[in-house]
Amino acid sequence: MKTSEVMYRLAALAFALAWAGAARAQTESGAPPPPAPVPVSQCVMCHDKAVSAFKTTHHGELSQSCTACHGDVTEHLKGAVENGEPGPIRSFKNLKPDAVNQTCLTCHDKGKQANWHGGLHDRRGVSCTSCHSVHSFKSEHAQLKTTNLTDTCLTCHTAIRNKGMRVSHHPVREGVMSCASCHDPHDGTKPRMVKGESINETCLTCHAEKRGPFLWEHEPVRENCATCHDPHGSNHEKLLAAKQPYLCQRCHLNTRHPGTLYDFRNTLVGTSPSNRAVEHACKNCHQNVHGGNAPSGPYLGR
Numbered sequence: 067m068k069t070s071e072v073m074y075r076l077a078a079l080a081f082a083l084a085w086a087g088a089a090r091a092q093t094e095s096g097a098p099p100p101p102a103p104v105p106v107s108q109c110v111m112c113h114d115k116a117v118s119a120f121k122t123t124h125h126g127e128l129s130q131s132c133t134a135c136h137g138d139v140t141e142h143l144k145g146a147v148e149n150g151e152p153g154p155i156r157s158f159k160n161l162k163p164d165a166v167n168q169t170c171l172t173c174h175d176k177g178k179q180a181n182w183h184g185g186l187h188d189r190r191g192v193s194c195t196s197c198h199s200v201h202s203f204k205s206e207h208a209q210l211k212t213t214n215l216t217d218t219c220l221t222c223h224t225a226i227r228n229k230g231m232r233v234s235h236h237p238v239r240e241g242v243m244s245c246a247s248c249h250d251p252h253d254g255t256k257p258r259m260v261k262g263e264s265i266n267e268t269c270l271t272c273h274a275e276k277r278g279p280f281l282w283e284h285e286p287v288r289e290n291c292a293t294c295h296d297p298h299g300s301n302h303e304k305l306l307a308a309k310q311p312y313l314c315q316r317c318h319l320n321t322r323h324p325g326t327l328y329d330f331r332n333t334l335v336g337t338s339p340s341n342r343a344v345e346h347a348c349k350n351c352h353q354n355v356h357g358g359n360a361p362s363g364p365y366l367g368r
Contacts, residue, residue: 108132112146116201123209125200135169135200163193170194178253185254192222197251219245229299236297236305248297266291280357282364286317287356311347318348 109132110117120126133139141153158166167188171179174194182188197218203209205218212218216238220227230239237243245251248268249259262268269291270277276287286293294313295305302309308316311328319327330336332343342348349355354366 112152119203120201123200134173158195163191163196166193166195178250181253181255183254185252186259187251188254196222214241215244215246219249219251226298229296232299232301234301234303234305235299269297276356278357281359281361282354282366283357284355284366310349311343314348 110121117126120131125131128134135156135158136142137156139155142155143153145151145153158169161169167182171182171194197211198209199211200209204211204213205215208215210218212221220230229235238245238247246261248261250256250261251259253259253261256263258265260268262271266288276291278288291297292307294307296307297305300306302313306313315328326332326340326342328340328343328347331338332340334344336343341350352366353368354360354363358366358368360368
């Protein structure tokens, strides 16, 4: 008898004994017998490659780990022992995203994962295995399909990757920050899946000096930082969404100043240069654009 056949028979015997014990206990209680738990040590006989990395994780320490995800493996093991053709088994490659998520959330139902349902990722058909891999992960933490969290996110969010390559950007590509510094990919209860209660609260976690309260407030700052800034990257200084004065005149078109719409002609290389359209433009006079406390500065001057 070949060694492989002996191993198959030993695995089948161990599986049968475990299943019989579980079935007997359930029969006495009147409930149908559940799938017998199959330890990793039995599955590794055939699935060595799939289990090699799996054994080093918390999943591999669980006695019921294989059947918890792949369901009843009775037919699978029976076919492998009897004719060398493993029977059917629940494979995540063939499951729809909802079925994959339901399996994972059976255990991972704490923390922000409890708010997964109804979130943007859930509505877009993203599954747990879109980002994570149980058997062939590449990251040191969270069992991600790529080496780090940012690369995992940018696999889908290619437009954000392009913005991150612009001149002004948060230090994400340098590794100082990651997407998870501002976003929680598992929590669908917040706008844009940000970690704070709002976009502003998320920004003010680091930029506390902009929080206030101020004697003179700038309304857009209080409403949404993203009104003026693009947090993912910009070719203008300080992550501004547009260059000054064009950024400011999107709102301030009819103010105490003459209602002049500045354009390229008013720059230094234009035909009609204006001192309000060069250098830092509006900030030459209105320095405290985020808010000021000077009693004599109602227009956000120093």
